[in-house]
Amino acid sequence: MRMSQLFTKTSKTIPADEQAKNAQLLIQAGYVYKEMAGVYAYLPLGIRVLENIKQIVREEMDAIGGQEMIMTNLQRQDVWEKTDRWDEKNVDVWFKTKLQNGTELGLAWSHEEPITEMMRSFIASYRDLPVYTYQFQTKLRNELRSKSGIMRGREFVMKDMYSYTVSEEAHKKFYDSVIDAYLRVFERVGLGDCTYLTFASGGAFTQFSHEFQTVTDAGEDTIYLHRGKKIAINKEVLTDEVMGQLGVKRDELEEVTAAEVGNIFSFGTKKSEPLDLYFVDEDDQRKPVILGSYGIGITRLMGVLVERLADEKGLVWPVNVAPFKMYIAALGVNENVTKAAENLYNTLTTAGVAVIYDDRDVRPGEKFADADLMGIPYRVVVSEKTLANNQYEVKARTEAEATYLDFDAVIKKVAS
RNA sequence: CGGGGUGUGGCGCAGUUGGCUAGCGCGCCUGGUUUGGGACCAGGAGGUCGAAGGUUCGAGUCCUUUCACCCCGACCA
Numbered sequence: 001m002r003m004s005q006l007f008t009k010t011s012k013t014i015p016a017d018e019q020a021k022n023a024q025l026l027i028q029a030g031y032v033y034k035e036m037a038g039v040y041a042y043l044p045l046g047i048r049v050l051e052n053i054k055q056i057v058r059e060e061m062d063a064i065g066g067q068e069m070i071m072t073n074l075q076r077q078d079v080w081e082k083t084d085r086w087d088e089k090n091v092d093v094w095f096k097t098k099l100q101n102g103t104e105l106g107l108a109w110s111h112e113e114p115i116t117e118m119m120r121s122f123i124a125s126y127r128d129l130p131v132y133t134y135q136f137q138t139k140l141r142n143e144l145r146s147k148s149g150i151m152r153g154r155e156f157v158m159k160d161m162y163s164y165t166v167s168e169e170a171h172k173k174f175y176d177s178v179i180d181a182y183l184r185v186f187e188r189v190g191l192g193d194c195t196y197l198t199f200a201s202g203g204a205f206t207q208f209s210h211e212f213q214t215v216t217d218a219g220e221d222t223i224y225l226h227r228g229k230k231i232a233i234n235k236e237v238l239t240d241e242v243m244g245q246l247g248v249k250r251d252e253l254e255e256v257t258a259a260e261v262g263n264i265f266s267f268g269t270k271k272s273e274p275l276d277l278y279f280v281d282e283d284d285q286r287k288p289v290i291l292g293s294y295g296i297g298i299t300r301l302m303g304v305l306v307e308r309l310a311d312e313k314g315l316v317w318p319v320n321v322a323p324f325k326m327y328i329a330a331l332g333v334n335e336n337v338t339k340a341a342e343n344l345y346n347t348l349t350t351a352g353v354a355v356i357y358d359d360r361d362v363r364p365g366e367k368f369a370d371a372d373l374m375g376i377p378y379r380v381v382v383s384e385k386t387l388a389n390n391q392y393e394v395k396a397r398t399e400a401e402a403t404y405l406d407f408d409a410v411i412k413k414v415a416s
Numbered sequence: 417c418g419g420g421g422u423g424u425g426g427c428g429c430a431g432u433u434g435g436c437u438a439g440c441g442c443g444c445c446u447g448g449u450u451u452g453g454g455a456c457c458a459g460g461a462g463g464u465c466g467a468a469g470g471u472u473c474g475a476g477u478c479c480u481u482u483c484a485c486c487c488c489g490a491c492c493a
Contacts (some may be wrong), residue, residue: 012442013428037485091493110493144491332451364454404443
């Protein structure tokens with residue numbers, strides 16, 4: 001991508017109507033556009049980050065047997081009535097609308113019911129199980145108050161996975177594999193060292209559910225960390241009994257604020273019974289299917305990355321999720337400089353490496369400031385000075401010192 | 417939903433107790449000089465002050481209603 005063709009612009013000032021650091025920086029750097037409170041559009045830079053995060057999640061979900069699909073945003077009333085969740089007294093985040101003939105529809109705030117209803121078409125026998133399916137979907141929630149920028153919006157992207165298994169044992173096994181997969185996801189997006197498997201309130205079928213909480217002041221939850229065991233307990237379930245079960249002592253725990261980036265939950269037969277999702281086992285016995293649901297807030301994760309990693313100069317992206325790996329800044333309007341920069345840009349682009357080439361006729365300071373604000377992991381400077389030694393100046397976003405490399409070394413640096 | 421705050425060119429802001437043709441910085445357009453950390457000079461375009469109603473000789477400044485946005489709280493399968 002050439003900087004001169006990118007339609008978004010960076011701004012020298014932060015938007016006055018945003019308080020959250022993630023929203024301030026993402027808007028300032030041109031990653032997102034605020035349509036209204038809690039509703040953000042993802043611009044060319046923003047969607048690249050989002051897609052990179054999704055791809056990591058996709059790979060990990062596929063690795064444990066997940067099959068990707070996508071449900072609909074318009075939902076039926078009758079499906080939700082089966083679990084008594086159509087009523088706004090029970091679910092207060094509904095957006096609803098009507099067909100022209102007056103039929104009421106719901107706008108998807110979750111997909112547990114519709115997807116389970118759908119599975120009746122495909123699950124009849126134990127031979128059809130297990131099923132693990134997931135999607136990346138936009139959820140619409142009529143939150144009373146949105147806040148924290150893209151971390152708590154009325155419209156957001158979530159990866160939600162659902163498991164359908166024959167027994168509690170089979171469920172438990174998959175559930176545990178999801179925990180491992182999630183930990184790999186958070187490791188790969190660059191939050192491994194500050195994201196904790198957290199014990200939270202369960203439901204009718206299990207004592208606990210599990211959350212994945214990333215430590216950040218921008219979060220909304222209070223959790224108690226056990227750094228040694230790399231686990232945490234949500235404040236809502238912190239009791240002597242729970243601490244005893246998990247083998248931790250109160251004075252080993254550290255109270256911190258965190259953001260929930262993932263949640264996994266066992267439903268048992270709580271959904272399958274009212275929604276009539278049964279299967280027949282080897283002994284011709286009719287049994288309800290065991291359900292689990294597993295979510296990762298994709299857009300929230302992006303917000304948390306900003307909150308955790310940004311510095312006083314702007315955004316900072318880990319290489320794995322950055323919109324571009326390298327920012328090529330050509331300094332001056334010199335012909336040789338332009339030629340060398342174009343060559344580097346073309347070589348990397350042809351090799352499939354995402355790089356952004358600042359080909360604008362602006363002063364060096366502006367290019368440096370934009371490279372920093374946009375948070376591109378590596379910045380390479382091409383100028384008469386560097387070319388005099390047949391070299392390129394390469395600086396990591398998170399480091400102060402630059403190194404000088406020749407052409408092949410620059411390629412090697414980002415092509416790995 | 418309760419409490420608090422804010423709406424003035426694209427962005428960030430200033431506009432004393434109501435008073436003349438509504439300012440400033442950034443950005444934008446034209447020309448020129450510049451080119452290693454957001455340059456400089458000259459000239460220019462762009463707002464009717466969130467919206468509606470009212471008080472007044474006169475309203476960005478006062479009153480009423482309303483909309484939007486931010487923050488705190490409550491809420492968050």
